[in-house]
Amino acid sequence: MKQLIKTVLLLFFLMEGLYAETIKNSDTIEKARVKLGHRLFYEADLSINGTMACATCHEQRRGFCDGNRVHPGALDDNGKRNVPTLANVGKFKNLTWSHDHLSGLAEQSLAPIKGTDPVEMGMNGHEDEIAKRLGQNECYQKLFAAAFPQEKGVVNLGTLTQALESFEKTLISENSIYDQAKKKHKKLPTKDARDGEKLFFGAAKCNNCHTAPLFSDDAFHQIQPKNLKVYNGMRDNGLFDVTGNEKDKNVFRTPSLRNVALSLPYWHDGSATTLQDAIKKHKLKTNNKLSAVELRKIIAFLNTLSDESFINNPQFGKPSLECK
Amino acid sequence: MKKLLVIGVLVGSLFAQEAVLPLELDAWKALSYVGAAKSVDELSTATLKVAKASYVGLISTPKMKYVIRPMNEGGTVSYGGMFEVQINESGIYRVVLGNASWIDMTKDGKPAQSIAHSEGPKNSGIRKMVDYKLESGMYVLQLSAGADNSSAILVMKIK
Numbered sequence: 057m058k059q060l061i062k063t064v065l066l067l068f069f070l071m072e073g074l075y076a077e078t079i080k081n082s083d084t085i086e087k088a089r090v091k092l093g094h095r096l097f098y099e100a101d102l103s104i105n106g107t108m109a110c111a112t113c114h115e116q117r118r119g120f121c122d123g124n125r126v127h128p129g130a131l132d133d134n135g136k137r138n139v140p141t142l143a144n145v146g147k148f149k150n151l152t153w154s155h156d157h158l159s160g161l162a163e164q165s166l167a168p169i170k171g172t173d174p175v176e177m178g179m180n181g182h183e184d185e186i187a188k189r190l191g192q193n194e195c196y197q198k199l200f201a202a203a204f205p206q207e208k209g210v211v212n213l214g215t216l217t218q219a220l221e222s223f224e225k226t227l228i229s230e231n232s233i234y235d236q237a238k239k240k241h242k243k244l245p246t247k248d249a250r251d252g253e254k255l256f257f258g259a260a261k262c263n264n265c266h267t268a269p270l271f272s273d274d275a276f277h278q279i280q281p282k283n284l285k286v287y288n289g290m291r292d293n294g295l296f297d298v299t300g301n302e303k304d305k306n307v308f309r310t311p312s313l314r315n316v317a318l319s320l321p322y323w324h325d326g327s328a329t330t331l332q333d334a335i336k337k338h339k340l341k342t343n344n345k346l347s348a349v350e351l352r353k354i355i356a357f358l359n360t361l362s363d364e365s366f367i368n369n370p371q372f373g374k375p376s377l378e379c380k
Numbered sequence: 381m382k383k384l385l386v387i388g389v390l391v392g393s394l395f396a397q398e399a400v401l402p403l404e405l406d407a408w409k410a411l412s413y414v415g416a417a418k419s420v421d422e423l424s425t426a427t428l429k430v431a432k433a434s435y436v437g438l439i440s441t442p443k444m445k446y447v448i449r450p451m452n453e454g455g456t457v458s459y460g461g462m463f464e465v466q467i468n469e470s471g472i473y474r475v476v477l478g479n480a481s482w483i484d485m486t487k488d489g490k491p492a493q494s495i496a497h498s499e500g501p502k503n504s505g506i507r508k509m510v511d512y513k514l515e516s517g518m519y520v521l522q523l524s525a526g527a528d529n530s531s532a533i534l535v536m537k538i539k
Contacts, residue, residue: 099455105527106441106455107480112525123497130527132480132507189456377449 086222088202093223095199095375096216101189102169103130104178110168110220111374113139113176117367119315120227125326126290133175136290138326143314143366146225148274153324154294154308156276161221166213173297174290187211195379229314229366230269237360244360252357255350262354271313271361278307279338292325317359318367331355401504408476408506408534411435416461416523419445428463428521430473433534436461438481438526447520448489452482454525465519465535472539474511476500481526485512487519505532 096102100109108130114120120142126135137153150156151164158164170180179186190196191211201209203219234253237244244250256262267273276295295304308324316322321329328334332351346354366372401408414434417426428434438459446462454460460481467473472495475483485492492512500506521535 098453100453100458100525101455103455106458107525107527109452109455112452128480374449374451 085203085205088199089204089219089222090226092196092199092203093219093221094371095195096220097223098374099190102177102179102186102216104182104185105130108177110165113168114142116369116372117318119143119229119318119362119367120372121315121319123320125321127176129174129176130178131175133178134290135176136174136292137324138321141312141315141319142224142227143229143312143363144270145227147270148272150274150276150309152309153311154276155298156295157298161224162214162217165217165220165224169213169217183213186213186216190216198379227366227372229363231365232314232363233360234357235269235363244357246356248353248356249360250357252353252355253360255346255354256357260346260350260354265310266313267310271316272310274309276304276307276309278305279340280306294324313358313361315362315366317355317362331358401501404536404538405476405501405504405506405534407431407433407536408504408532409433411532413437414463416463418443418461420447423462423464423520426461426463428465428533428535430465430467431534431536433476433532435532436463436523436530438523438529438531440529441524444524446522446524448484448486448491448522450482450484450522450524451491452525454482458524459526459529460522460524462523463521463533465521467514467516467519469537470515471513471537472511473514474509474536474538475521476506476509476534476536477523478505478507478532479526479528480507481523481531483510484522484524485514485519486522487515487517492519511538 097110097114100106100112102109113122113127115122122139124135124139126137127139128135140153145151145161151158151161152167155164168176169186170177170183172180190200196211197209200211200215204210204215207215233245233249236242244253256266257268265273265275265277278294293305295307296302298304311322311324316331320331321327322331322334323337328337332355335346335351335354411433412435414426414428415437416439417423418439428436438461441454441458441460442456444460444462446460450460465485473485475485477483483494485494492514494510495513496511498509498511500509523531523533
């Protein structure tokens, strides 16, 4: 009996050690994937003519958005939608302005890399070129080997997009003035911002869709008339373009308002040039009665959602030239 | 057949849209060639003059040694280049460019923050225009992440 107990205990400790080792290894691999994904995010060789990286449109200083209405592709094709923020993107189930069944950020990243509606980075049919370009680079050889040891460091769209997903999941913005006040149980610094907060969560009902803490309910809504003007020659039917269901026409996912003051212009087509325009564009009963003063106060509150530590975090900024 | 082609081209040219350039962009029509510098040592031979448009030859990105690291560096298959620009008078300046290269206007190793972006008139060959508020002094204009090995460029004072 004693022998049996000894054997069971020994097995238990062995298993525990093995489990701890597995966890440690998977942590190390995940860190290596984040590091690789960070470098890939700023890599213009992911585009057909080397002119565009993910970071070309997702600029850190703008909360990982872009200052243009829509951004043209690497081959100058018209853009279709305003660049969405990547703040807290790992916490969303529905990705992009209007897609409801992407398996994750890895699959989503294929849309800009090789998508054709619109052409962004222009790599459709040229996927092997990415492996060729990156495979010749000693730094990438090292980083892929560390991030994908089981795959023997192979460079392909599968490993590349997994690394991008790992990096994008680290893009967490939760240290805005609003967050700091919440954590310390303090009030927002200005009266306008405090009044705006009350309106946002109260009478103006903004929080119904722009639900805290993501400031998005991660759900789809139709808040404009069904027959919109075609911009840039790009017809955009929202979720309908994915599902084909008539009820999804002109339906878009609620965008997060994190760092919204830094990310003008607004709306899925970038047609609202100011926050005021964007609020007024909501054709809803709740905000039709907002006065100019109330609008100003809501905007003062939205300004408190800017996260300086997020837009200045070197872990998200351009990686060093040195391969480390 | 040849005659038909010639007639076709002539008719086509009759209906071809010519860009109507505003007066301040008049300099865009007359281009002189300037080769880009790939390092600081070559900058003295790569000079752009304010209000004079140039047709510039660009260099493969892996050969570039920029004065400062560009915001958008471009991949191994892209093109870039550097130029010296003497700014004699403080004011708002516009860099007018024929392609979509990234522009960094730098002085003493620091990039100037752009204050406005716009597109050129239709069919003008102008792809982008970026405005900067500049003090007088010698600037290094860096182009990076360009799709082509050449471009037209003009630096002009607008205010």
